[in-house]
Amino acid sequence: MRTIAELLEDSPFFAGLDAQALAVFAGCAQTARFDTGELLFRAGQPADTFYVIRHGLVSIEMHAPAKGAVTLTTLDDGEVVGWSWLIPPYVWVFDARAAAPTSAVSFDGACLRAKCDADPALGYALMQRVSQMMYERLQATRVQLLDLYGDAS
Amino acid sequence: MSAIDTLPAVSDPMLPSRYRVVETHMDTGDTVTLDLEPVDGPPLVYTAGQFTMLHAFGVGEVPISISGDSTRPGPLRHTIRDVGSVTHALVTAQPGTVIGVRGPYGTGWEVADGRGGDVVLVAGGIGLAPLRPALWEICSQRDAYGRVVLLYGSRSPDDVLFDPDLRSWAHDHGIGVEVTVDYSPPSWNGRVGPVTTLVSRAGFDPAHTLALVCGPEIMMTLTASALLTRGVAAERIRLSMERNMKCGVGLCGHCQLRELILCVDGPVLPYSRLAPLMDIREL
Numbered sequence: 001m002r003t004i005a006e007l008l009e010d011s012p013f014f015a016g017l018d019a020q021a022l023a024v025f026a027g028c029a030q031t032a033r034f035d036t037g038e039l040l041f042r043a044g045q046p047a048d049t050f051y052v053i054r055h056g057l058v059s060i061e062m063h064a065p066a067k068g069a070v071t072l073t074t075l076d077d078g079e080v081v082g083w084s085w086l087i088p089p090y091v092w093v094f095d096a097r098a099a100a101p102t103s104a105v106s107f108d109g110a111c112l113r114a115k116c117d118a119d120p121a122l123g124y125a126l127m128q129r130v131s132q133m134m135y136e137r138l139q140a141t142r143v144q145l146l147d148l149y150g151d152a153s
Numbered sequence: 154m155s156a157i158d159t160l161p162a163v164s165d166p167m168l169p170s171r172y173r174v175v176e177t178h179m180d181t182g183d184t185v186t187l188d189l190e191p192v193d194g195p196p197l198v199y200t201a202g203q204f205t206m207l208h209a210f211g212v213g214e215v216p217i218s219i220s221g222d223s224t225r226p227g228p229l230r231h232t233i234r235d236v237g238s239v240t241h242a243l244v245t246a247q248p249g250t251v252i253g254v255r256g257p258y259g260t261g262w263e264v265a266d267g268r269g270g271d272v273v274l275v276a277g278g279i280g281l282a283p284l285r286p287a288l289w290e291i292c293s294q295r296d297a298y299g300r301v302v303l304l305y306g307s308r309s310p311d312d313v314l315f316d317p318d319l320r321s322w323a324h325d326h327g328i329g330v331e332v333t334v335d336y337s338p339p340s341w342n343g344r345v346g347p348v349t350t351l352v353s354r355a356g357f358d359p360a361h362t363l364a365l366v367c368g369p370e371i372m373m374t375l376t377a378s379a380l381l382t383r384g385v386a387a388e389r390i391r392l393s394m395e396r397n398m399k400c401g402v403g404l405c406g407h408c409q410l411r412e413l414i415l416c417v418d419g420p421v422l423p424y425s426r427l428a429p430l431m432d433i434r435e436l
Binding site for chain 2: 012055068071072078085099140142143146147150
């Protein structure tokens with residue numbers, strides 16, 4: 001059986017981190033499984049965890065009155081689900097739901113924030129990766145908003 | 154018999170040959186595939202990626218990529234989206250209607266250049282139609298290629314084209330088919346997001362990959378960028394550029410992109426040649 005630190009090596013999010021840093025991250029982590037349709041987290045609830053998908057598919061959703069759940073994006077193997085654990089007031093803004101049977105590594109956000117506070121170099125390495133992820137998600141959202149395949153394209 | 158049926162066969166490239174609509178297939182709410190057979194003369198010989206000028210008599214003419222299987226005998230097939238007066242006339246043509254066809258024109262995908270390596274095809278919207286002949290060509294000699302991946306972005310699940318083909322490519326021909334949509338209803342269980350986000354995770358060896366990309370120019374530019382980031386060489390990334398083609402034979406200049414006349418030099422061109430031109434807004 002592979003250790004959690006070894007599992008993290010599969011995710012591009014952790015690429016470039018040495019074994020010592022991975023061990024620190026792994027110290028705040030455990031494995032998790034979700035069935036199709038199961039919520040990883042729900043909007044409005046405290047954001048105290050985040051996930052790295054090992055295998056599966058997770059949809060980021062917003063509940064709209066009269067429409068139900070609107071899927072904003074989906075996340076695949078190796079991708080990180082959730083960043084509200086890092087930003088006050090630490091409350092989820094969207095729902096995250098398994099769109100397929102999903103295995104993941106779950107991180108304790110409070111544990112990780114404490115370790116980053118104690119080790120700014122580690123915190124900087126984490127923030128670089130979170131910033132890169134936010135940048136990529138923002139760019140993807142902008143492209144979606146262009147409605148490239150609509151009537152105007 | 155109408156007056157059109159009595160016209161003689163023609164060989165002048167500026168005059169259309171007569172083809173009869175033998176079958177129509179409604180692909181989505183605004184997109185139709187027409188199967189055509191020549192009224193007289195032999196069937197059209199074409200390569201994957203080429204286009205024809207389709208003429209709706211009394212309405213006008215538009216460039217449409219061929220979407221059929223060039224490796225098999227059969228009707229000449231085009232998939233057309235209803236976006237204007239000419240395309241509306243074409244997508245509403247009933248079996249028996251005679252339309253005009255000029256061509257085939259332009260460069261093809263030259264899929265065989267990918268033999269011995271991996272091939273990744275990235276389609277956006279109606280851009281899957283020009284790539285379909287390339288996929289069928291690969292399927293006809295599947296063992297000659299390594300991993301083959303189709304990344305397909307659609308506006309919504311209702312706009313996904315060629316669902317039976319997507320299933321056949323995946324299940325019968327070992328092609329990795331990944332579909333994503335920009336907007337989804339709750340009933341959709343697949344991926345949501347731009348097709349460009351699939352490039353980073355797709356299974357292919359960038360050093361030995363031929364990439365074929367077709368869709369809106371912004372989508373192609375972003376896809377080419379993602380492919381370059383993965384390590385695919387610019388000269389191994391081919392885009393299908395379809396800008397305002399009018400004559401199809403390099404005479405009128407409407408599709409000029411600086412030194413390129415896209416109806417003759419293209420539509421399929423390597424990104425290494427296109428990249429400097431696509432960055433110039435005035436072109």
